[in-house]
Amino acid sequence: MRELTYAQAIREAHAQLLAEDPRVFLIGQGVWNPWYAGTSLQDLDKEFGRDRIIDSPVSENATTGAAIGAAITGMRPIVFHPRMDFMLLAADPIINQAANWSYLFAGQVSVPVVIRAVINRRGEQGAQHSQALQALFAHVPGLKVVMPATPHDAKGLLIAAVRDGNPVLYIDDRWLYDLPGAVPDALYEVPIGSAALRRSGRDVTVVATSYMAAEAVKAVATLAQRGIDVELIDLRSIKPWDHNLVYSSVGKTGRLVIADAAWMSGGIAAEIAASVASEIFHALKAPIGRVCLPDVPAPTSALLEQAYYIGAEDIVSTVEKVLVSSSRS
């Protein structure tokens, strides 16, 4: 099959959605210029015109609120926030408004908006340009949260998000933009709420999100050389998440490691661990391992970044630790 990069796949999803559905439009900062978005929105303004591709003032609150208003009244907007950190200025429209309206008005009003936020890591950009806040938003009833890790899912989840009919937070990762992968030409959906089984294995289940799913592929290869057979699940949908796939996998392997490149306390990994512990406790042969960021803001200096960020080697060492603790018991 044809290959695209992750960024090209996002662009293709936008282009096909814009072509297919006149209700779709894009608003946000940096959508006319590759400086923020890389190739992920390249030249959409030339193809679809600047009425539908709106590069906005530095007004996160108003643009997000306006997109929500447009969604309520019949449009299918995609809002672009070049950093998740900037999106916090739109916390009110997202959390108080979009998330609540369907419930508040007994389903008579819905908010079919997609809010795209980009996570940056490293580059000495520091604490206000590097936050991964998926857990904060996954906490809120009424919001859906997706985090694609492959070009295939980057395209399919954006299409599913736009067609979902609810507010969906689509979180992508700058570090994945150059990742190549097979992407069908057609307009297709990756269902929100379904995880992807990337590899079957017997010894331990690794559940990973976004960038950590890519890192986990490397970790799995290293572990395989050491005789450890990992079952790898790319969560890709954070809320709702695929309880069935995770439970059936852990039921088989008896061991679980969760990798999420966000803070540990109150994070996605905590939510999955708690669910597994309360639903299928009897299946566990070992304590659950978590691979997350330490509970500190992102530092700037490259050396501190090195100490702060996590990757494949952290998954490897946590898997080994979990295996050791289960052989002891």
Add this chain to the structure above:
Amino acid sequence: MMLRIRIFEEMVGALVTANEIRTPCHLYIGQEAIAVGVCTVLRQDDTVWGGHRSHGHYLAKGGDLKAMMAEIFGKATGCAHGRGGSMHLVAPAQGIFGTVPLVAATIPLAVGAALSAKLRGTDQVAVAFFGDGATDEGHFHESLNLAALYRLPVLFVCENNFYSTHLTLKERRVKDNIVESAALHGLASLVVDGNDVVAVYQAASQAVDRARAGGGPTLLECRTYRWRGHVGPALDLEVGQNRQRDLSEWMQKDPIMRLRERLREEGISDADLSEIEQRVAAEVDVAVSFARQSPPPDENELLHHVYASRRGA
């Protein structure tokens, strides 16, 4: 001081090009008269609040040049011990409690510093430095209203350089009238040539005197121009429609060149001026060596300072 900022920024630009500096650096070249004109009026215990483009504010308010260079290098001797980089500068003893890159974020904080001064009964003044882009945010409008309502001793300094990243002012608002926001919220305002350090100084003096005397806030719109790209040393000729032409016009209004001419007229010799230039260049060179030789932060300190270590004094 303007030269100090200029030479510092040119050095930072060169080091970015040489890949010796990795943290994103937003250069202040061309806007020096604003930081210098305003901060010259201030006392050490007055506070200034800045953003992503604040090297000039930090120096003009008395921040240590070596500590900033080391911070930009990400070293332990930096003003934020390598945790912040170019976009997060701090020097509490000089009234710089933090510059941060979230656009408009420090405007309400400056209002808070003014409220604090009022409640504590001091005559300190707070200054918020921000760009034209920051006036796109609600923070700006809400802050003007609060400050006017409570007659707070704050000076809002909008450095209108006609750009916010790749978008020009015209692409972001219908009218070139930022200053009019002041009248709507009931505070005093002035528009000033931001490339004329004497004009900025005079306007700031007037505003600061009024604030100290309990006369409330002022919005100062300083009209200037961003010479370099949004981030880094490149000239960024592809943004905007007439960038090349506008840039050459604005370079003719170089604030340093204009002050130099003025000083010449007042009888200061070229030799005196070039001596200043050499002294400043030497100071910047020393700072670069200092930063290069400084140790990196200790990674064992990664977890330190997430919370303050003791109850505030």
